[in-house]
Amino acid sequence: MIKLEHLVKQYQNQRALDDVSVTFEDNQSTVIVGPSGSGKSTLLRTIDLLTHPDSGTMQIDDITVDFTKEISRKTVRAIRRKSGMVFQNWNLFPHLTVLQNITEAPRTVLKQSKAAAESRAYELLQSVGLAEYAAQYPTQLSGGQQQRISICRALAMGPEFLLLDEPTSALDPELETQVLRILEEIAAKGQAMVVVTHNMEFARLVADKIVFVEDGQVLFAGPVTEFFTTENQRIQNFLAGLSLA
Numbered sequence: 001m002i003k004l005e006h007l008v009k010q011y012q013n014q015r016a017l018d019d020v021s022v023t024f025e026d027n028q029s030t031v032i033v034g035p036s037g038s039g040k041s042t043l044l045r046t047i048d049l050l051t052h053p054d055s056g057t058m059q060i061d062d063i064t065v066d067f068t069k070e071i072s073r074k075t076v077r078a079i080r081r082k083s084g085m086v087f088q089n090w091n092l093f094p095h096l097t098v099l100q101n102i103t104e105a106p107r108t109v110l111k112q113s114k115a116a117a118e119s120r121a122y123e124l125l126q127s128v129g130l131a132e133y134a135a136q137y138p139t140q141l142s143g144g145q146q147q148r149i150s151i152c153r154a155l156a157m158g159p160e161f162l163l164l165d166e167p168t169s170a171l172d173p174e175l176e177t178q179v180l181r182i183l184e185e186i187a188a189k190g191q192a193m194v195v196v197t198h199n200m201e202f203a204r205l206v207a208d209k210i211v212f213v214e215d216g217q218v219l220f221a222g223p224v225t226e227f228f229t230t231e232n233q234r235i236q237n238f239l240a241g242l243s244l245a
Ligand SMILES: Nc1ncnc2c1ncn2[C@@H]1O[C@H](COP(=O)(O)OP(=O)(O)OP(=O)(O)O)[C@@H](O)[C@H]1O
Pocket: 011, 012, 014, 015, 016, 034, 035, 036, 037, 038, 039, 040, 041, 042, 043
């Protein structure tokens, strides 16, 4: 479980996180939604320590971080071992093949043998339907394929939590659906994930929990069904704003 308490992150004239307390459960998928600029990425990036809040605490399993204090490199490493981040623009290494992209970190960080890392990589590639692309370079693949590879790359490290920041926003609708289907399958296997997305269909079908953020504050954190039937006027307006109806 990831437990965040009283997070505050102040940029020059913008409070990106304004006393945020929220938990992300093991083996569950949580979807973070909210308007642009509300603090979703800041919240997600805090989990991986890519963003350092000014104050507040984070607890992941037996590790506790107090953001008012310096975080040791050992703690940073331990935290990053528990999560795997997938970015909007996938960020694959262009000079490495698909297979090398996936096996790089397991070999250097986890000290896996080449054979073990490659065998796991092929398993993951198989699960996203891309085994035959192992020897290709990222630029030879479509955006949707690259994003599926970057999901494999994150999963190869065996993260407790898969973190995804708008993983499909750079993809056309068909490729978006392909990637979201794969995430649905991964979630169904019990892989915990925290996903920032604007795709409400995905949220409705896959999320166990929804976190709604606005102006740096968590306005709602709870079960999906409750979110879509809430009386909260602000959330109703947000949902209405996403629909043409
Ligand atoms: N490095 C930064 N320097 C200054 N301000 C920042 C920085 N990063 C984020 N902010 C501000 O903090 C607020 C929250 O940003 P954040 O990226 O978390 O929003 P978001 O909900 O992810 O938005 P979007 O849906 O557009 O991705 C925004 O007002 C943003 O301008």
